[in-house]
Amino acid sequence: MTTPPNSSPRPKPWILGIHAYTPGKSTASDGRALVKLSANENPLGTSPAALGVLEKARGQAAIYPDPGAHALRAKIAAVHELDAERIVCGTGSDELLNLAAQGFAGPGDEVLFSRHSFAVYDIAARRCGATPVEAPDTDFTADVDALLGAVTDATRVVYLANPNNPTGTWIDDAELRRLHAGLPADVLLVIDEAYAEYLPKGGSDIGFELAAAHDNVLVTRTFSKIYGLAAERVGWATGAPGLIDVLNRIRGPFNVTVSGQMAALGALSDQEFVARSRSHNAAERARLTEAVTALGNHGLSAVPSEANFLLVEFNGEVTAEAALSALAEAGYAVRHLPEPGLEHCLRITIGHSEDMDRVIATLRTLCGETA
Numbered sequence: 001m002t003t004p005p006n007s008s009p010r011p012k013p014w015i016l017g018i019h020a021y022t023p024g025k026s027t028a029s030d031g032r033a034l035v036k037l038s039a040n041e042n043p044l045g046t047s048p049a050a051l052g053v054l055e056k057a058r059g060q061a062a063i064y065p066d067p068g069a070h071a072l073r074a075k076i077a078a079v080h081e082l083d084a085e086r087i088v089c090g091t092g093s094d095e096l097l098n099l100a101a102q103g104f105a106g107p108g109d110e111v112l113f114s115r116h117s118f119a120v121y122d123i124a125a126r127r128c129g130a131t132p133v134e135a136p137d138t139d140f141t142a143d144v145d146a147l148l149g150a151v152t153d154a155t156r157v158v159y160l161a162n163p164n165n166p167t168g169t170w171i172d173d174a175e176l177r178r179l180h181a182g183l184p185a186d187v188l189l190v191i192d193e194a195y196a197e198y199l200p201k202g203g204s205d206i207g208f209e210l211a212a213a214h215d216n217v218l219v220t221r222t223f224s225k226i227y228g229l230a231a232e233r234v235g236w237a238t239g240a241p242g243l244i245d246v247l248n249r250i251r252g253p254f255n256v257t258v259s260g261q262m263a264a265l266g267a268l269s270d271q272e273f274v275a276r277s278r279s280h281n282a283a284e285r286a287r288l289t290e291a292v293t294a295l296g297n298h299g300l301s302a303v304p305s306e307a308n309f310l311l312v313e314f315n316g317e318v319t320a321e322a323a324l325s326a327l328a329e330a331g332y333a334v335r336h337l338p339e340p341g342l343e344h345c346l347r348i349t350i351g352h353s354e355d356m357d358r359v360i361a362t363l364r365t366l367c368g369e370t371a
């Protein structure tokens, strides 16, 4: 007897283990539009240089984009003093993060990352049937010893977001070197630098140095954060030719749109906008950090951040849920990540100065202090 056919297509079991990514909200529970401080977007918007080119791109909608993103890769290489041959562009860095797991891990393999790091790593591991493994963090920061201690014979890929999302914490050059030095040469280290440009002076080149010197380091960057082009979905990665070759084999052939390539080129030409975004962020983040710290007697505290958001802990009579609804009432959507260990936290994206004023006033009122 032949076995009866299934009544519907059966997904792979590891796919059903995935919890789909939860995006940051922009409306209240009653549907009211809120100021979105929940997705780490640039409150200053997009560089006028990039907006100008986007207008031009409209006329080219019938034509496929350059599959090799040659002009964009050349410009990225020039800005960062890299080799264009060692760069691949992606549909956001999200595509490249996923491809890194797909290219180097599969069923039976392990993909390692720190607790409280970017939600995409777990999805990327499961998508290709690999097992996601979380190493303990320390004070919301990646712990190099814990990561190295969690490496097994099955480990194929290690992700590190630096600075990290959702905590905003960062490990310094020496720690990053130590992490790389402790990994077997056949384990791929993916350094996700989505927020690197928010570091003082636009960050450290340590990731690029490691990626240039070793065959097992891939660095990813994005145009979604400081460059203000999240809607266009453009990211890139740099690493050894063997790594770039693997990503080129499995990426979408036309993965970066015409408008995305043009807008990213425009954005790169306006480093003044980047510098302005960085200094606005640093000033407002310092102000929010200080205001939260001043509410320490009410159980609030700020996790030191190097990114464009602040993770606030609520360990007193004012709960994260209460602050989430008070902020929504005041017109603001912030991020509550109900993942184990972060239930008592809110992640607040740094916005315009006026919005930060109101967020601070709302938190102070909630704590019974004069706004």
Ligand SMILES: *Cc1c(COP(=O)(O)O)cnc(C)c1O
Residues within 6 Å of the ligand: 040, 091, 092, 093, 094, 095, 118, 161, 164, 165, 192, 194, 221, 222, 223, 224, 225, 230, 233, 234, 235
């Ligand atoms: C926002 C973010 C990204 C960027 O994703 P894109 O697909 O490039 O928009 C990558 N990594 C981390 C940690 C992020 O927070």
